[in-house]
Amino acid sequence: MAGNRLDLNLLHVFDTIYREGSLTRAAKALHLTQPAVSHSLSRLREHFDDPLFTRQGNQMVPTPLARRFLESMKPGLTQIQGAVNQFHAFDPANQRKTYSLGLRDVLESTFLPPLMQRLNPYPELEIASKRIPRRDMETQLAAGKLDFAVDVLLPVSNQTSHELLRQDRLVVLVREGHPLAANTLDMEGYLSARHVLVSSRAEGPGIEDFELSRLGVQRSIRLRCQHYYAACRVVEQTDLLLTMPETYAQIISERANITIMNPPADLPSVDVHLYWHTAYGQEPALIWFREQLKAIQ
Amino acid sequence: MAGNRLDLNLLHVFDTIYREGSLTRAAKALHLTQPAVSHSLSRLREHFDDPLFTRQGNQMVPTPLARRFLESMKPGLTQIQGAVNQFHAFDPANQRKTYSLGLRDVLESTFLPPLMQRLNPYPELEIASKRIPRRDMETQLAAGKLDFAVDVLLPVSNQTSHELLRQDRLVVLVREGHPLAANTLDMEGYLSARHVLVSSRAEGPGIEDFELSRLGVQRSIRLRCQHYYAACRVVEQTDLLLTMPETYAQIISERANITIMNPPADLPSVDVHLYWHTAYGQEPALIWFREQLKAIQ
DNA sequence: GTAAACGATAAGAATAATTCAGTCGCGTAA
DNA sequence: TTACGCGACTGAATTATTCTTATCGTTTAC
Structure with missing residues (x-):
């Protein structure tokens, strides 16, 4: 020049x-x-x-x-x-961009493997998964620090769009050979056992407890911990029961001596939503990536 | 890329x-x-x-x-x-820009020669002088089609800035050897002769006529034409008088057998103003050029 | 009908940008 | 204090890209 x-x-x-x-x-x-x-x-x-x-x-x-x-x-x-x-004409084949996702614990394991597999044809493309506090999610999306966030249904302003990605029903995990594993799990059996509760919060019930109390029953929590993986390792070696989302349960059970059982009642399913900033949502690159995320079932 | x-x-x-x-x-x-x-x-x-x-x-x-x-x-x-x-750091030495000026007839001859001389050290710089109808001046300045305009005092909105460039007093031109050239020109002599009126409009008096009528007198127009240069050629070959701005008169008289005389009364001077778009006025390149324009006396 | 104007294209030239290699300055840790 | 390491700057050489010259095919206007 x-x-x-x-x-x-x-x-x-x-x-x-x-x-x-x-x-x-x-x-x-x-x-x-x-x-x-x-x-x-x-x-x-x-x-x-x-x-x-x-x-x-x-x-x-x-x-x-x-x-x-x-x-x-x-x-x-x-x-x-x-x-x-x-x-601009969007050609995913040779885009060179880093998509940043806000994923919370469990979702990394359920989303990233199939996502990276799907993104295999696009080697120039990079992904960064970040753990963002829930209250900062909207800010980070708006600031462009985050392209997408995945989380349960949260109240957001209208500058943030969201869409249901999947409904994850709750299932019950027990160790292989557990006495209750022999038959269909009924409420009596479920309540007779003691439980592991996984929660990122320090206290308070889990979502399954809300439904149980609505049904007029209560379970006994023996262990409260923060990560499902740790909880599974415990379940594997004890008679404790663990109630958790099915998708992650499937993944973990592949490598663990664990049996997945249907819950004794209709427990609410966990709604996993995809969040993005409304204004940026029309960019072809982000539209494309959104499709990729939605395509992994 | x-x-x-x-x-x-x-x-x-x-x-x-x-x-x-x-x-x-x-x-x-x-x-x-x-x-x-x-x-x-x-x-x-x-x-x-x-x-x-x-x-x-x-x-x-x-x-x-x-x-x-x-x-x-x-x-x-x-x-x-x-x-x-x-x-950006402004370096007039190697700027490559086309400055476009709105100049009306006479002003081309009075401005462009000294301007181009002053711009000699900057060979990359180009000038385009355009004749713009007065009512379009502001629009063109605002649209960036014109960097500057030079004209008499005009009513403009506050989006257009202006500054007095020079005051051009009116002088009277007669052919060399004209009877009236022998002495100082008085009003009697001025009115005794017949005149050329230069005006871009099709009818109506010139600015000098306004002052004359304020003084209670009236001159006799023999010829009405559009360009001072043509008028001078006529003056050179007839006994007609021509009242016009001094700067241009000086330039023309250099190559013509014409005598410049003081007017018989204090005629209003023509105020030549420089106009530019207020918002663009702070650009270094335009500030610099404005200084160049103002520097040519 | 003919000439002029305009945009597209090919190939070569020039220019500009990137990378590589090495130096220097500064902050941090031993 | 000294040594180490990180990060920014510089210069040279390579690599890439953009620009230009030349030419072609259309279209338009006289």
């Missing part, structure tokens, strides 16, 4: 450096090497005749001019990128 | 093609060759998987998608370009 017209691609680099506060991290985000970003920065510096970013300790701090410039042009840049993303 | 991230510089090309409706004209505006623009367009076409512009007769008509895309991204693009222009 001769003359004095700025190469607009440098703006994208500028924005990324600003956001990341580091050339190395910016380079990673841009799928470039660090010297490439450094060269781009020096071109920007020459164009603006300003250091733009100065190194302070281990982060690149923007100068006042850089700050003002970013404020001036950032809205325009996001608008342009939005427009480009919205209209 | 591998992957599927669009080269943002293509957006500028896209915008220019859209505006010009022609690849050749867009190439000229971008200081590129026609094939270069053609290649850029084909890259855009591949990216959007859409023809974007189809040739109909001798103009490139945007497809619906192109139209929608432009609407989506144009505001962002102008904002970015504004931000870039506002903050």
Whole structure:
């Protein structure tokens, strides 16, 4: 670019450096090497005749001019990128993007394996699964830090769209050879045994307990823990019963001496929803990815 | 730009093609060759998987998608370009830009010669002087079709800034050897002669006539014409008097057998103003050019 | 009907960008 | 304090990309 017209691609680099506060991290985000970003920065510096970013300790701090410039042009840049993303012909075959998902514990195991298998034909594509506190989900989606989140049904504002991905019914797990495994599980048997309750919260009942109390009965909790996997290992070695979502139960039982049984009553199913930011939802890349997520049953 | 991230510089090309409706004209505006623009367009076409512009007769008509895309991204693009222009280090030595001026007849001769002389050190810089109807001036400034306009004092909205460039007093021209040239011109002599009136309008008095009628006198118009140069040629060969702005009179008299005389009364001076769009006025390139214009006395 | 204008295309040239290799400065830990 | 390591900068060389020159095929206007 001769003359004095700025190469607009440098703006994208500028924005990324600003956001990341580091050339190395910016380079990673841009799928470039660090010297490439450094060269781009020096071109920007020459164009603006300003250091733009100065190194302070281990982060690149923007100068006042850089700050003002970013404020001036950032809205325009996001608008342009939005427009480009919205209209460009989307070819999943050679997209190079990192999709970031908000997945909570169990869902990693149930979603990621079939997802990665489905994404096999697209090697340039990268996935990052992050554990996000529920109250931050909407914020992160809105900020573009997260492309999607998967969680149970939650109250969200209308800037966040969601869709039912799957209904996971609850099943009961017992160790192989457990006395109750011989016959169909009835309520009497279910209540006679003691139970493991898995919950991320420190106290309070699980969703299955709500239904049980509605039926006028109560079970006895022997162990409360945070992860289903740990709970299964316990179940395998004791006579405790574990009530949990079927999908994850299937996965775990493949490698464990565990029997899956139908629950003694119609327990509520766990509704797993997919969440995304409404405004970004029309981007072809995200539409495509949403289809992929929905396609894994 | 591998992957599927669009080269943002293509957006500028896209915008220019859209505006010009022609690849050749867009190439000229971008200081590129026609094939270069053609290649850029084909890259855009591949990216959007859409023809974007189809040739109909001798103009490139945007497809619906192109139209929608432009609407989506144009505001962002102008904002970015504004931000870039506002903050970038401005080096007049190697700027490559076409400044377009709205100049009306006379002003071309008085402004352009000293301006071009002053701009000699900047060979990459181009000037386009256009004759714009007065009522379109503000629109064209606002649309960026015109960087500056020079005209007499006009009523403008506050989106247009203006500044007094020079006050041009009115002088009287007579042929060399004219009887009246022997002495100082008094009102009696002025009124005794017959006159040429130069006006772009088809009828009505000139500004000097307003002042004369305020003084209670009236002159006799023999010839009404549109250009001062033609008027001077007539004055040179007749005994007619011509009242006109001094600056232009000086220029013409250099090559003509004409004597410049002080007017017989204090005639109003012509206030020449420089006009520009307020919002664009802060761009370094325009600030610089404004200084150049003001510097030529 | 003919000439001029315009966009598309091919191939070569020039330019620009990336990468690689190496230096320097700074913060952190021993 | 010293040594180590991380991160940014620089320069040279390679690689890629874009631009240009030249030419063709259409279309349009006189």
